[in-house]
Amino acid sequence: METQATDTAVHASIVVDAPIERAFSVFTQDIGSWWNPDHHIIEGELAEMVFEPREGGHVYDRGVDGSECRWARVLAFEPPTRIVISWDRPAAGRPASSSMQTGSVRREPRRDAYSTVV
Numbered sequence: 001m002e003t004q005a006t007d008t009a010v011h012a013s014i015v016v017d018a019p020i021e022r023a024f025s026v027f028t029q030d031i032g033s034w035w036n037p038d039h040h041i042i043e044g045e046l047a048e049m050v051f052e053p054r055e056g057g058h059v060y061d062r063g064v065d066g067s068e069c070r071w072a073r074v075l076a077f078e079p080p081t082r083i084v085i086s087w088d089r090p091a092a093g094r095p096a097s098s099s100m101q102t103g104s105v106r107r108e109p110r111r112d113a114y115s116t117v118v
Helices: 020-028
Strands: 046-051 058-063 068-078 082-087 098-102 106-109 114-117
Touching: none
Parallel strands: none
Antiparallel strands: 046 058, 058 068, 068 082, 082 098, 106 114
8 A cells, every 4th residue: 555645734832032043043053942842863872963064954853872863954044034844753643854944933923022033
């Protein structure tokens, strides 16, 4: 029996009280500050998360023993408004490598100011 892959789109956003440049920096360079430490796939104890801030870079976990588990590639890096990463780890119903756009950062008007939406 052959299984056909289907496209799935998930949209989510969060409003943060920060300038757009700061929001982009935290979302990428400080990824370990907001990513749940229980949601890692590295075998050993997690030392840090690394986001290489360039097209062609990687996103990976580094263990306290020096081991690394690369789980994404940076396909586009356009500070401070857009990143596209691949998701390179297989999961049920998803191929081993699938692209997703994430980290689209924009300014939106509010009644009293502008919001940064991540």
